[in-house]
Amino acid sequence: MNRWISSELLAQFDDAGTSAHRLFTSPHAWVERLGCDVLISFKHDAARDEALAGLREWEVQTGFQSARVFSRFLPKQNAERVAPVLVAGDPAAPLESVVTECGIRYGIDFGAGYSAGLFIDQRANRACVRQLAPGRTLNTFAYTCSFSVVAALAGSKTLSIDLSKKSLDRGRKNFELNGLPLEGHRFLADDVLEVLPRLERRGEKFDLIILDPPTFSLGNRGRRWKVEEQMEDLLRLALELSAPGASLLVSTNCTKLNRPALERMVRFVLKTARLGGDISSEPQLPDFPDGAGAETLWLRIR
Ligand SMILES: C[S@@+](CC[C@H](N)C(=O)[O-])C[C@H]1O[C@@H](n2cnc3c(N)ncnc32)[C@H](O)[C@@H]1O
CATH class of the missing domain: 3.40.50.150 (Vaccinia Virus protein VP39)
Incomplete structure (x- = not known):
């Protein structure tokens, strides 16, 4: 199931007023778009690096440009959950943002802990x-x-x-x-x-x-x-x-x-x-x- 979404599907999300969706899924990592930003969730470092390299290729193909990339480790135990860390982009930009789903607005906070605010x-x-x-x-x-x-x-x-x-x-x-x-x-x-x-x-x-x-x-x-x-x-x-x-x-x-x-x-x-x-x-x-x-x-x- 290693696959990135197509340019057509990306355009459909934009047309529907949806800026929060999956971009990529593999057995060891997945990538979500949350507005202008991207979050990579990974089970081990190699899967994170592979997803980041894939994201850069996919961005060239689709013309989508992420403002920032965050990543977070997917632990087996809840107690080991930590907030996402910034991998690329402006460290001074606010950690809070707003995404849309079918035109409905939801707050995101990359500093709020393991989950950013919308499933x-x-x-x-x-x-x-x-x-x-x-x-x-x-x-x-x-x-x-x-x-x-x-x-x-x-x-x-x-x-x-x-x-x-x-x-x-x-x-x-x-x-x-x-x-x-x-x-x-x-x-x-x-x-x-x-x-x-x-x-x-x-x-x-x-x-x-x-x-x-x-x-x-x-x-x-x-x-x-x-x-x-x-x-x-x-x-x-x-x-x-x-x-x-x-x-x-x-x-x-x-x-x-x-x-x-x-x-x-x-x-x-x-x-x-x-x-x-x-x-x-x-x-x-x-x-x-x-x-x-x-x-x-x-x-x-x-
Ligand atoms: C997986 S999230 C729920 C996601 C939510 N249904 C959504 O779609 O956005 C789990 C939530 O359950 C809450 N929670 C966990 N145990 C609870 C309990 N016993 N009573 C009330 N809330 C609880 C947590 O604080 C957390 O916000």
Whole structure:
């Protein structure tokens, strides 16, 4: 799967108002465009150097000129994650920038830690949210609230939950970047697994629920979250909060939960909850080869 995107695809992204997308994917590295800048993610130094040399060739072929190139090591353990480092370009330029996806603006910060602010493999799912135009959206593990932004642009009231207050502050900024007032939108810095039962007790219901958790994390009071062990419980809690006809996005990067395993789990939880539902997926993204990016499925409650 060593391949760079074509000039034609690059032009299609520009025409669609999208400046955040993949440029290259190989087994040991991938390259993303984030506005004027480029980020190389690599598993070892040789893969980084090869991707950088490939980028320079691809730039000559397509006429795209990156302002800066950052790189970040992809460690096996979360604890070893570090922020991207500048490989080429002006070291005095601000680390914050803005990218667009279908004309929607999102803040990027190369100094904020391992992740710069937008998971580009969720592009098709964000587009799907905009089409669904839900009335009430629950965005769990919301990070910088990109799903809430698209839902709000489609007229939804939103509740974004994330442990990180800093990420939610960036989420509020993403609302502002798109001229969205904050009224009707809630941002809750708390543990999803503690908040969902509270919402259920209050009788809250949602038309769209986003479940895109990390593979591993430490929640309130050091509670360990491991997606392959707890996704089922999370889905059960989410079903309690689903309005009739609600849509749920179930997504993970965990290699142990591939598409068939995810679908089996969803069908099992539906059955035990005595609910009917339809499962579907968005088509493969043109800049992501098969198997790259998150495994996702949509569940529509009948
Ligand atoms: C993979 S990111 C989610 C990406 C997001 N869905 C998006 O598309 O932008 C994981 C997020 O989950 C948050 N998180 C991890 N454990 C959590 C928990 N137990 N409760 C709430 N948020 C949590 C992290 O702070 C981080 O922002």
